[in-house]
Amino acid sequence: MKPEELLYAKTHEWAAIEDVDGQKIATIGISAFAVEQLTDLVYMDLPQVGQQVTAGDSFGEIESVKAVSDLYSPVTGEITEVNASLPDKLEVFSDDPYGQGWIMKVRISDESSLSDLADFAAYQKQCAEEG
Amino acid sequence: MTDTLAKTPLHDWHHRHQGKLVDFAGWAMPIHYGSISDEHVATRQNVTLFDVSHMGRISFEGPDAADLLNHILTRNVLKLRPNQVRYSVVTNESGGILDDVLVYHWLNSAASPRYSLVVNASNRDKIVQWIEEHRGSFDAKLIDHTSQTAMIAVQGPKAIQTVNQLDASIPFADWKYYTGQPVSFCGLDCFISRTGYTGEDGLELTVPAESALGIWEQLIEAGQASQIQAAGLGARDTLRLEAAMPLYGHELDEATNPIQADLGFAINWDHEFIGKAALESAANAALDRQRIGLMLDGKRVPREGYSIVDASGQPLGTVTSGTFAPTLQKSIAMGYVVPSVAAVGTELFVDIRGRHEAARVVKLPFYNRNSFSKGS
Numbered sequence: 221m222k223p224e225e226l227l228y229a230k231t232h233e234w235a236a237i238e239d240v241d242g243q244k245i246a247t248i249g250i251s252a253f254a255v256e257q258l259t260d261l262v263y264m265d266l267p268q269v270g271q272q273v274t275a276g277d278s279f280g281e282i283e284s285v286k287a288v289s290d291l292y293s294p295v296t297g298e299i300t301e302v303n304a305s306l307p308d309k310l311e312v313f314s315d316d317p318y319g320q321g322w323i324m325k326v327r328i329s330d331e332s333s334l335s336d337l338a339d340f341a342a343y344q345k346q347c348a349e350e351g
Numbered sequence: 352m353t354d355t356l357a358k359t360p361l362h363d364w365h366h367r368h369q370g371k372l373v374d375f376a377g378w379a380m381p382i383h384y385g386s387i388s389d390e391h392v393a394t395r396q397n398v399t400l401f402d403v404s405h406m407g408r409i410s411f412e413g414p415d416a417a418d419l420l421n422h423i424l425t426r427n428v429l430k431l432r433p434n435q436v437r438y439s440v441v442t443n444e445s446g447g448i449l450d451d452v453l454v455y456h457w458l459n460s461a462a463s464p465r466y467s468l469v470v471n472a473s474n475r476d477k478i479v480q481w482i483e484e485h486r487g488s489f490d491a492k493l494i495d496h497t498s499q500t501a502m503i504a505v506q507g508p509k510a511i512q513t514v515n516q517l518d519a520s521i522p523f524a525d526w527k528y529y530t531g532q533p534v535s536f537c538g539l540d541c542f543i544s545r546t547g548y549t550g551e552d553g554l555e556l557t558v559p560a561e562s563a564l565g566i567w568e569q570l571i572e573a574g575q576a577s578q579i580q581a582a583g584l585g586a587r588d589t590l591r592l593e594a595a596m597p598l599y600g601h602e603l604d605e606a607t608n609p610i611q612a613d614l615g616f617a618i619n620w621d622h623e624f625i626g627k628a629a630l631e632s633a634a635n636a637a638l639d640r641q642r643i644g645l646m647l648d649g650k651r652v653p654r655e656g657y658s659i660v661d662a663s664g665q666p667l668g669t670v671t672s673g674t675f676a677p678t679l680q681k682s683i684a685m686g687y688v689v690p691s692v693a694a695v696g697t698e699l700f701v702d703i704r705g706r707h708e709a710a711r712v713v714k715l716p717f718y719n720r721n722s723f724s725k726g727s
Contacts, residue, residue, distance in 0.1 A: 260388045262675040262682075263650040281704075283652050285387045285675050286585055288704075 221318040223252070227334070228343035229276075229294040232257075234318065235337060237295075237328070244328040246295045250282075252317045253347045260285040261310040266323070271299045273326060275333035280323075293326065296333055301325040359404035360501045360563040368581060376473035378405040381583040390582035391589050391677040394549050395720075398507035398574050399582035400567060403548075406502055407475030408557060409482075410467040413491035420466050422489070423482055424454060425609060425626075427619035428466060431456035436529045436544050440609045440617050441478060442626030446633055447605035448612065449481060450474040451597065453546065457532050467542070469502075471599045485625065501563030505570060506553035506590075508720075509577040514543075514554050516573035517566070523554060531555075537566065548587060550594025550718055589674050595644055595685065595716035601655060601671045602642060602685055608633050611687065613642045613715075640668060640687040644717055645710040647682040650675065651703045653710070658702040659688050667692050670701060676717060683717050684710070 226234040232254035236247040255261070263283040273279045273293035280291045302324045306312065312320040328334075338346065356379040365372060370381030381402065383390060393399050411420060420428045426439035435456050441449040455467040470478045475497065482493055505514050511523045518537050523545065531544020539562050547553040558566050571579060588598070597603050603612055608626075610633045618630060647653065653673035658666045668688030676683045684701065692699060695714050700707040 259383065260386055260675075260677075262652065283650075283675070285589060285652075285677065286382075288652065288654065 221247070223318050224340045226318065227294065227337035227339065228346075229292060229337055230346065231290075231292040233292060233294045235294040237334070244331065245300065246297070246326045246328055247322050248294060248324050248326060249317060249322045250291065250313065251343070251347075253351070255313045255317050255321075257350075258282065258284045258287075258289060261313055264291075264307050264310065266302045266304065266307060267299055269299050269302055273297065273299060275330075275336065291323070294333075294337055295326050295328050296330040297326040297328040299324050300327050357405070359402050360560045361402045361404065361503075361567055364564060364567060365402065365581075370581070370583060373584075375584060376405060376471070378472060380405055381581070383583040383585045384581050387583070387585035387589060388677040390580060390586035393578065393580050394507045394551055394582055394586060394590055395678050396507070397578045398505060398509040398513050398553075399580055399586070400570055400574075401504040401506065401582050401584075401587055402501070402567075403504050403555070403587075404497075404501040404560075404563070405472040406497075407470040407472060407478065408467065408496045408500055408502065409470065409475075409479065410465060410494050410496060411491055412465060412494065413489075415489040416466050416491040417464065419482070419486060419489040419491040420454065420468075421622050422485060422624055424452070425618040425624060425630075426454055427622040428454060428456060429622070430619065433458050433464070434530045434532045436531050436546055438617050440614055441481065442609065442624070442630065443605060444626055444629065446608040446610075446626045446629035448599075448603045448607055448609060449605060450478050451599055451603055451614070451617075452478075453544075455531055455542075455544065457542075459533065473600060496557075499560055500557050501560050503556045503558065503563065503567060503570070504547055504549075504553060505556065506547045506549045506551050506582075508552060509574070509579075510551070510553040513570060513574045513577060513579060514556070517569050528552070537562075537569075539566075548596060549590035550596070550716065551590070551720055588672075589677055592672050592674050592683065592685065593676050593678055593716065593718035595718075597642070597685070598672060607687075610634050611638060611641055638690045641690055641693050642671075642685060643668075643688055643693050644713050644715040645670075645684045645686065645699065645701065646679075646713045646717070647684070647701065648709045650682055651706075651708055652682050653684040653686075653701040653703060653708070657684075659686055659710075660700050660702050660707060661692070662698075662700065664700075664702075664707065667699065673701075678718055678723070681717075685715075688712075 659668040670686040673684035
């Protein structure tokens with residue numbers, strides 16, 4: 221996936237939104253900027269397929285040598301798929317954050333929160349301010 | 352990053368080399384230059400440079416310098432041989448730990464004995480004030496060299512060969528571990544000791560502030576063949592934790608005494624010092640808690656402040672430092688527990704954000720460079 225085409229939460233998760241059979245499915249991961257800030261990832265918890273997530277709420281955690289960080293869902297809906305092999309190869313977060321580093325897919329049940337997500341240009345601006 | 356933080360003479364170098372600068376005890380210090388794990392592993396396998404200029408460097412002159420230090424320190428400095436360096440504790444009247452320090456005994460050019468302390472950056476003002484308050488009639492002068500000097504720790508199995516490339520005239524390889532002395536190094540008046548806070552061999556160089564950048568850059572150049580890299584306070588923390596060295600503000604504070612902290616080795620009972628009576632009582636009474644090491648089965652990381660519990664969830668103590676140890680590839684922690692569960696092998700749990708993760712008490716240190724097989 222191209223980072224230019226994604227939407228971003230203020231908490232540095234990305235979402236790629238596709239129409240599949242009339243339903244909106246979001247693929248979710250964390251941005252390259254977030255991975256660089258976290259550094260030295262050692263552990264993550266994957267959520268369960270079938271679990272409901274709410275935009276802005278924590279759906280899991282990721283640990284680095286230095287600290288633990290919550291992962292927040294950029295969308296509201298039901299988890300339809302998780303990247304099960306991810307916890308055993310955390311290096312893909314650095315190598316391919318917008319591809320193999322995807323975390324989960326969510327069938328969006330409420331589209332109203334999508335307008336809170338930033339496009340690439342706005343997100344880049346946010347990163348420049350934080351970095 | 353505010354401009355009110357103190358900057359070391361190497362600050363601009365860190366900034367130019369992607370050092371992530373954070374506020375540490377009022378100093379702008381690099382936490383890492385990209386990866387804590389890489390810097391950690393480079394220290395264990397090759398050689399790294401740490402800017403530790405934030406540490407307080409204080410020397411003592413005058414006929415009563417030794418007596419004054421003996422009044423302040425748990426170590427009997429009169430027993431230090433020239434050039435010897437020892438770990439010591441500074442305690443208050445109740446035996447609580449005010450700081451943990453290195454004390455250096457050396458000879459100046461006039462061959463008169465001198466002593467220095469290296470104290471924690473966070474405690475420097477407190478310790479200087481404490482010593483001034485307790486100077487009484489001792490004829491001794493305290494000189495704080497911190498801002499006139501920089502301190503560079505060169506750590507790792509290739510540290511000595513790297514430093515010797517700058518100046519081959521000093522036989523560092525013949526120096527015993529935990530010794531140090533003033534030397535002319537690259538034509539500069541420096542103080543060098545074979546010490547460190549990483550669990551590896553290495554040297555710590557105290558150099559004039561204005562020469563620090565030149566020395567640092569020459570070391571980087573000399574270490575190219577050894578894959579030298581700069582390392583930040585993040586790796587310093589994971590390295591010292593694997594080596595089970597306590598860190599002030601985490602394992603040590605004024606509510607903790609050296610007996611609880613398992614630092615009895617740093618107390619010499621054959622001299623009088625502030626806190627001795629309280630420590631004698633503590634040494635003769637049953638401990639209420641003691642410092643231990645934990646190794647976890649899983650990869651979730653126990654962090655400072657997390658509860659150590661038994662199988663039924665009853666609290667038994669608290670984690671003071673924890674990390675995922677890059678050399679061991681295990682989650683480890685130090686903390687304090689009640690003595691009944693402090694024995695090596697005891698199965699415990701750490702409450703990691705609501706989930707009780709299995710852990711067992713292990714012998715400290717977690718990592719010992721003389722017994723760790725690097726091939727494993």
